[in-house]
Amino acid sequence: MKKNPLFVLFLIVLVAIIAAFFVYPKNFGANVMPWRLGLDLIGGSHLVYNVDLSKVSGSDQDSVLNGLRDVIERRVNLFGVSEPQVFVAKSGNDSNLVVELAGIKDTAQAIQQIGETPLLDFREVEQNSSTSSLQDGTSTEFVQTNLTGRYITSAQLTFNPNTQAPQVSISFNDEGGKIFEMMTEKNVGKPLAIFLDGSLVEMPTVQEKISGGQAVITGRFTLNDAKTLVERFNAGALPAPITLISQQTISPTLGSDSLKKAIIAGITGTLIVMLFMLAYYRFFGIFAVVALLLYVFLTLGVFKIIPITLSLAGLAGFILTIGMAVDANILIFERIKEELKKGFSRTSAIEEGFRRAWPSIRDSNTSTIITAIILYFFTSSFVQGFALTLLIGVLVSMFSAITTTRLLLKVFVKDEPKV
Amino acid sequence: MNQRSNNFDFHSHMNIIGRKNIFLGISAVFIAAAVLAIAVLGFRQGIDFAGGTLWQFSIAKNTPSADSLESFFSASGGKSVENLIGATVSYDEANNNFIARLPTVSEPAHQELADALKEKYPSLEEASFQSIGPSVSSGLRKNAITAIIFVILGISLYVAFAFRKVYQPVSSWVYGLITLLTLFHDVVIPAGLLALLGHYARIEIDSNFVVALLVVMGFSVHDTIVVFDRIRENLLLDRGKSVFAELVNRSINQTMARSINTSLTLIFVLLAIYFVGPASLHYFVLTLLVGVTTGVYSSIFVASPLLVLWHNRKK
Numbered sequence A: 001m002k003k004n005p006l007f008v009l010f011l012i013v014l015v016a017i018i019a020a021f022f023v024y025p026k027n028f029g030a031n032v033m034p035w036r037l038g039l040d041l042i043g044g045s046h047l048v049y050n051v052d053l054s055k056v057s058g059s060d061q062d063s064v065l066n067g068l069r070d071v072i073e074r075r076v077n078l079f080g081v082s083e084p085q086v087f088v089a090k091s092g093n094d095s096n097l098v099v100e101l102a103g104i105k106d107t108a109q110a111i112q113q114i115g116e117t118p119l120l121d122f123r124e125v126e127q128n129s130s131t132s133s134l135q136d137g138t139s140t141e142f143v144q145t146n147l148t149g150r151y152i153t154s155a156q157l158t159f160n161p162n163t164q165a166p167q168v169s170i171s172f173n174d175e176g177g178k179i180f181e182m183m184t185e186k187n188v189g190k191p192l193a194i195f196l197d198g199s200l201v202e203m204p205t206v207q208e209k210i211s212g213g214q215a216v217i218t219g220r221f222t223l224n225d226a227k228t229l230v231e232r233f234n235a236g237a238l239p240a241p242i243t244l245i246s247q248q249t250i251s252p253t254l255g256s257d258s259l260k261k262a263i264i265a266g267i268t269g270t271l272i273v274m275l276f277m278l279a280y281y282r283f284f285g286i287f288a289v290v291a292l293l294l295y296v297f298l299t300l301g302v303f304k305i306i307p308i309t310l311s312l313a314g315l316a317g318f319i320l321t322i323g324m325a326v327d328a329n330i331l332i333f334e335r336i337k338e339e340l341k342k343g344f345s346r347t348s349a350i351e352e353g354f355r356r357a358w359p360s361i362r363d364s365n366t367s368t369i370i371t372a373i374i375l376y377f378f379t380s381s382f383v384q385g386f387a388l389t390l391l392i393g394v395l396v397s398m399f400s401a402i403t404t405t406r407l408l409l410k411v412f413v414k415d416e417p418k419v
Numbered sequence B: 001m002n003q004r005s006n007n008f009d010f011h012s013h014m015n016i017i018g019r020k021n022i023f024l025g026i027s028a029v030f031i032a033a034a035v036l037a038i039a040v041l042g043f044r045q046g047i048d049f050a051g052g053t054l055w056q057f058s059i060a061k062n063t064p065s066a067d068s069l070e071s072f073f074s075a076s077g078g079k080s081v082e083n084l085i086g087a088t089v090s091y092d093e094a095n096n097n098f099i100a101r102l103p104t105v106s107e108p109a110h111q112e113l114a115d116a117l118k119e120k121y122p123s124l125e126e127a128s129f130q131s132i133g134p135s136v137s138s139g140l141r142k143n144a145i146t147a148i149i150f151v152i153l154g155i156s157l158y159v160a161f162a163f164r165k166v167y168q169p170v171s172s173w174v175y176g177l178i179t180l181l182t183l184f185h186d187v188v189i190p191a192g193l194l195a196l197l198g199h200y201a202r203i204e205i206d207s208n209f210v211v212a213l214l215v216v217m218g219f220s221v222h223d224t225i226v227v228f229d230r231i232r233e234n235l236l237l238d239r240g241k242s243v244f245a246e247l248v249n250r251s252i253n254q255t256m257a258r259s260i261n262t263s264l265t266l267i268f269v270l271l272a273i274y275f276v277g278p279a280s281l282h283y284f285v286l287t288l289l290v291g292v293t294t295g296v297y298s299s300i301f302v303a304s305p306l307l308v309l310w311h312n313r314k315k
Helices: A005-023 A027-032 A059-076 A107-118 A174-186 A225-235 A254-280 A283-306 A312-340 A346-378 A381-412 B020-041 B065-076 B107-120 B134-162 B173-202 B205-240 B245-274 B279-301 B303-314
Strands: A046-052 A084-092 A094-102 A120-126 A140-148 A152-159 A166-172 A192-196 A199-202 A214-217 A242-250 B050-059 B090-093 B098-100 B126-131
Touching: A005 A027, A005 A283, A005 A381, A027 A059, A046 A107, A059 A084, A059 A094, A059 A107, A094 A107, A094 A242, A094 B134, A107 A242, A107 B107, A120 A174, A140 A174, A152 A225, A166 A174, A166 A225, A242 A254, A242 B134, A254 A283, A254 B126, A254 B245, A283 A312, A283 A381, A312 A346, A312 A381, A312 B245, A312 B279, A346 A381, A346 B134, A346 B205, A381 B205, B020 B173, B020 B279, B020 B303, B050 B107, B065 B090, B065 B098, B065 B107, B107 B126, B126 B134, B134 B173, B134 B205, B173 B205, B173 B279, B173 B303, B205 B245, B205 B279, B245 B279, B245 B303, B279 B303
Parallel strands: none
Antiparallel strands: A046 A094, A046 A242, A084 A094, A120 A140, A120 A192, A152 A166, A166 A214, A192 A199, A242 B126, B050 B098, B050 B126, B090 B098
16 A cells, blocks of 8 residues: 555544444434334335236246236335335246335235235136026136236226216226227127136126227126225236235334344444453554444445345344454454564564465455355345345455554554664 | 374474364264264254244233143134144243244234234234245245355365365365365254254254354354465475474464454354344354354364374375
């Protein structure tokens, strides 16, 4: 480092001080940018739904999944939780949809509403007997078609001009309109069945080919039924059926308790490490303590600015790196001790100590970096949080070891006058 | 075995190589116990890997016994509640929490059970509810296995890279092999402990357990590499003047302070999380603690003695 070490050190300390204010969860830090905390720290629900794509052709699967995600996102937005997360997660042949609701109060109701979203589909009717009465379902066969709720663009509450009964008008998109046109053309004079959530709503007889992608569901709705149905259609009908296969709900009380305990553990751990460094390395220990403080604030600053959603596992990973961050200092100090024993002056012992400790610092972190990267790419969200904080922590600690500690020693350690 | 090494001059150093048989013997006993525990008892798999439900709640007033809750679950049945036979309930006194481990429970069944419990114990508060279906758990299990394979692969490649140059008098692949043996040592012992805890305290292994073992692997390897690096450095400086065993002993002593101190700082923060941190990290941290402690021991008392053992055996 050719630049004035005092200046660079001043810069690092300044950045760390700003970071300290930035990461402090109250006042300035909270106003500029609040911390993003995981469900396990603020409470909430992590829901995993399996998507049944067996009735969707291979080429359409991606668009159906995206449509499904959008629909559920819209529904979930109605719950009023801040930043709900909805994403598709594929594992092997299974397609899953993950819904994360941070800070949700009533999970049971949320689950009900997500699942309740209407699943609409049209079915062709094949009647084997001569009776065509609606009640006589025994001889009626319903043939599933590919016209489903995924083609619906909007729904409206209308009233039957003759009976004034409430009914639901739906509009299909172009593709759906075409399918509907073909289907009605094929079935003129025959009934067409409309199914909602797997049960028959009505079975009107097709009078003529219907173009333009408009359909009306008359059913026997009460006004309220029709209204909710319209709301649900506008939020979107599910383009494919889903089933809840896993859920994880953590109460806000447990979450905040975990957060509090993790912070106390982090502070306790940091203090013990600092005391140890002072007790064992005495004068040099002071530098380790300062470097560790700078490390903590800088790393938290990096977490917040990326920003990383900090989960309990993530916090655990960070606390571990506090124990590892001083490793570099230990390696350097032990080397310096050896060089001093050989009779080097203090400044040249420091230079030599750094030079020879660096390969060990690099090597000792390599295996942890390998583990963290693999964990990040081959696991699911909870472990990923841990892997990410561990990785960032190790990288920042390597930076702080070769810059901060070195600068501190350069600026504050001078050769003793020769006696 | 060869006791020649006792005659060397070890200056003021600790004579580790001279007592290598004692140290290796201690390790052998622990390894045998751990392997036996894993083979005979196996692991108790958590809901992560086996599917099922973990339900945590507190009952402030008229706190019932865990047994009575257990029989409540086993006897329950209703509209949407399937058979809950095999339900276990444990009571965590420190946090006044009940933890019920049930087969996979659907959301309607969860509500029904919660309502029934609240009727019996109005002060019931749910802390957390996790239910994992079989397809998710098999995915998580697959993820864990993939991660284990890749970490072992990655670390082996790294070890091969670290020891890529040829060294005398022990060839470099021996260093690599011993590093991986030490890694096995450091992972098997905490794993054996968890198998024991699974049998005697119903502690289950989950994704966190696997993560802890993988992290231990990383630490173990670097601790061993540090000592071996010093041995190689001394071999280059020494140019065959010293006896190999003595040189190894000197190298261990030179790196001992840093080996112990770097692990000690990690152990300090782990102890902090273990004692004042959240309960859900308890066994994750315990696995790490045992693994890291074993790692310090093995890097000093196992890896290098094995190296000397190999060297002497050739003669």
